[in-house]
Amino acid sequence: MVDWDYKRNDGISNWETFQTQACSYPSDPVDRPVGPSRPAFSITEFRSLALKPAKIVTQPGRHTLKGAYTNVYAEVSDQGFSPRLAGKVISVRAHPSSFAWNYGDGTTKTFTIQGGPLRPDQAELDSETRTSHVYTATGDYHISVSTTYTGEYSVDGGPWVPIIGTAQVNSPAVPISVWRTETHLYAENCLENPNGAGCPGTAGK
Structure with a gap:
């Protein structure tokens, strides 16, 4: 053949x-x-389609802790298109196949999975996932991702044919703030001395 x-x-x-x-x-x-x-259907025509960028999701939200695992994942799915070419009805399927992350702190990683939300048994703070990231310094950062799509097409309901090449779609960056935690030990009995160090009566003082 x-x-x-x-x-x-x-x-x-x-x-x-x-x-x-x-x-x-x-x-x-x-x-x-x-x-x-x-x-x-060429790769040039494939890249001209309105491929959707992935939505970036971070857990626990827009704030995280230095030295803790921050769950980061992409929300995106397969997409279908029906362009016309040379008078024929063309069906096109686009598949997100890899995700190139930039965490804003100089770290980049590429995954073939998009990741997902934490399980109910996982804590939002410091739960490791296959796509999580650990920030080693406090500060404000911007996370971005570039999604790579592969595709295939069918003419008039015929067999599906792979499209040679890939298309990349960049997602808008999202901000994240990395904070630090501090631990203090107190020996005060707040019932006996509500104004003692670390007691609610001293909050804000």
Whole structure:
């Protein structure tokens, strides 16, 4: 079985690219396509589609702690399109296949999974996940991600054909603030001395 790519002139000024499949035998000329033609959906056309950027989600929200695991994941799903090409109805499916993260602190990571929310049995603070990140310094950062899509297309309900190449879509960066924690030990009995160090009566003092 041979895949053919060739161009046809419409007699005016436009050239259209087509693909076809046919059996090849030793007696067949190798430069002549055989069988019905179908329009080819190129990577350039795939990249021109309105592919959605992933939504960035962070747990525990827009604030986290230095030295703790911060869960970061992307919300995105497969997308479908129905463009027309050379008078044919084209069905296109786009699949998010990898995610390149930039955590804003000089760290970048790429995953083939988008991650997900913490399980009910996991604490929002300092629960490690496959896509989590640990900040080693306090400060304000911006997290961004670039989603890579692969695709396939079908012509008039025919077989699905892979699109050669990928498309990248950048998501708007989201801010996150990294704080530190402090631990203090007190020996006061707040029932006996409400104004003792660490007691509610000294809050804000």
